[in-house]
Amino acid sequence: MLKKISKYTISLFLCLVILPIQAQKRGQHIEQKTDTVKVNLYNGATVYADIVSLASPLFAKAATYSYEGAIQVDLLHKYYPIFELGYAGANKISNENIGFNTNALFGRLGVDFNLQKKKKDSKPTNNMFQAGLRLGMSNFRYSITNVVITDNYWGGTEAVPYNNIATTKMWFEIVAGVRVEIAKNIFMGWSVRNKNLLSKDNIGGPNPWYIPGFGINSGNSNWAINYVIGYHF
Secondary structure, eight states, X not given: OHHHHHHHHHHHHXXXXXHHHHHHHHHHHHHHHHHOOOOOSEEEEEXXXXXXXXXXXXXXXXXXXXXXXXXXXXXXXXXXXXXXXXXXEEEEEOTTOOEEXXXXXXXXXXXXXXXXXXXXXXXXXXXXXXXXXXXXXEEEEEEEEEEEEEOTTTOOXXXXXXXXXXXXXXXXXXXXXXXXXXXXXXXXXXXXXXXXXXXXXXXTSOOOSEETTTEEOSSSEEEEEEXXXXXXX
16 A cells, blocks of 8 residues: 555656656747747848939039949848949049040949847847948940140140040949838938949050049049938838
């Protein structure tokens, strides 16, 4: 009789100890499955228009102008491939009365990375701190007028025009910025860009003062700011 009572007591104790532990483990497993948020590979695309480029003629005193937009794809809420397309030009008269004129399309292809860390139990957010790279290119023609050439042998000067010169310029950009959802599917954001020219100018030749998409060609590096508004589909 005592042995039966001992066996019953031990069995009941094991049930009271082991069953709650197993239940707790099952609960934790279910909770982990519930808290795990599935992230799709493709999460839509956003179309952007750059506001700064629309106001650029005011800051440049109408010497240059640029209009651009972009379409960006959301992959895993981490990677954001982007294609930017624009139209830009310049009509500049220098203090020496040298004229420069150009206008053309330009394009950039690149990717942004979301650097904002996400908690394990939180849902993906559409706001992000981004950093990325771009590869830009523009095939354009330009003209330079009233370039004064001095004849060192015979003396005297002559104004020589350079008309309709064709060239292709390529550059890469390092981009950093912020994007915020201000209303459902409507985004605004800004970015700072460091542009670095890959195509070198001809030494001693007539080189473009302005490169569509790159900006004023005052050296191998350039800075720009973009402020965009977009809609997510």
